[in-house]
Amino acid sequence: MDDTNRAPDLTDLRPHRPEHVEVEVPETTLDPALRARLRTCTVAIIGCGGLGSNVAEMLVRSGIGRLTLVDFDTVDERNLNRQFFFRDQIGAPKVVALAENLQRIRSDVRLDLVAERATHDNLLGIVRGACAIVEAVDDADVKAMILNTCLTELPDMPLVTASGLAGYGSTNAIVTERMAENLYVVGDLTSDVRDGHPLFASRVMAAAAAQAHAVVRVLLGYLEP
Amino acid sequence: MKVDVVLFAHFSGFQPDGKGGRHARTFDLDEGTTIADVIAMLGLPDEPRVIFVNSRHAPEERVLVEGDRLAIFPPVAGG
Numbered sequence: 001m002d003d004t005n006r007a008p009d010l011t012d013l014r015p016h017r018p019e020h021v022e023v024e025v026p027e028t029t030l031d032p033a034l035r036a037r038l039r040t041c042t043v044a045i046i047g048c049g050g051l052g053s054n055v056a057e058m059l060v061r062s063g064i065g066r067l068t069l070v071d072f073d074t075v076d077e078r079n080l081n082r083q084f085f086f087r088d089q090i091g092a093p094k095v096v097a098l099a100e101n102l103q104r105i106r107s108d109v110r111l112d113l114v115a116e117r118a119t120h121d122n123l124l125g126i127v128r129g130a131c132a133i134v135e136a137v138d139d140a141d142v143k144a145m146i147l148n149t150c151l152t153e154l155p156d157m158p159l160v161t162a163s164g165l166a167g168y169g170s171t172n173a174i175v176t177e178r179m180a181e182n183l184y185v186v187g188d189l190t191s192d193v194r195d196g197h198p199l200f201a202s203r204v205m206a207a208a209a210a211q212a213h214a215v216v217r218v219l220l221g222y223l224e225p
Numbered sequence: 226m227k228v229d230v231v232l233f234a235h236f237s238g239f240q241p242d243g244k245g246g247r248h249a250r251t252f253d254l255d256e257g258t259t260i261a262d263v264i265a266m267l268g269l270p271d272e273p274r275v276i277f278v279n280s281r282h283a284p285e286e287r288v289l290v291e292g293d294r295l296a297i298f299p300p301v302a303g304g
Contacts, residue, residue: 047304052304139304140299140301143304144273144274145273151275151282152284162303165304179277180280180282183277183282185298189233189298190235191301
């Protein structure tokens with residue numbers, strides 16, 4: 001075989017990996033008190049699929065101290081086109097696989113894993129103590145249940161939800177709106193996977209990024225999106 | 226009594242003027258009208274929905290009062 005067609009072996013070129021790496025917005029650009037605030041926050045992410053897995057990654061990189069990850073499902077081959085998982089994680093519980101990936105980014109992030117389906121009965125116990133909740137499930141009924149339960153029982157806890165992220169539509173149509181006092185809605189509000197719209201990584205991740213950023217803004221005290 | 230009603234996404238097509246859009250319409254309702262009564266009057270489909278009155282979550286059995294702003298949001302699938 002012609003050696004010029006082989007991928008180069010980069011093993012020896014990898015730099016030394018220190019034990020502790022600081023992953024967050026640098027002090028030079030974010031006030032230490034605000035960095036500390038993010039470090040002390042817990043964010044509960046309900047659903048660790050296309051939205052939730054990517055929201056989790058971005059919140060970890062942003063310096064959030066602790067995440068509660070909730071998902072009953074396992075990693076499937078069909079998830080890899082948009083979710084923050086890898087081929088060798090197929091079959092693993094999503095919360096376990098996601099925890100592995102997040103700790104590769106930041107080893108000191110604290111993670112609480114809940115490998116269960118979120119229900120009306122267990123939801124409040126799961127999110128208790130969080131600074132903010134991210135609704136990131138795919139089913140519209142479950143989305144409504146999460147919103148109705150949390151907004152009724154925890155009206156003062158910020159909740160970031162997503163609605164309308166499927167299809168080919170422009171990412172410019174994905175907006176963040178403060179629909180009620182502590183409810184932030186991300187999406188175009190209309191594109192529904194039940195109408196046969198595909199889920200593209202680019203559009204799903206645009207929505208996930210908007211959700212993650214809404215969380216960061218709220219935790220930093222900016223209440224308008 | 227006057228109550229403003231905002232319908233999001235595809236629910237907006239159920240506004241009585243049939244013009245859609247998410248801007249508020251002012252309804253003239255009888256005293257004692259509940260949110261459920263308004264939903265029935267509009268003919269909203271039986272789909273997942275989240276309801277707010279004056280930017281706070283509200284149950285369908287809530288009785289509306291003069292000056293309330295009722296908003297109804299139907300989350301759609303995908304995540």
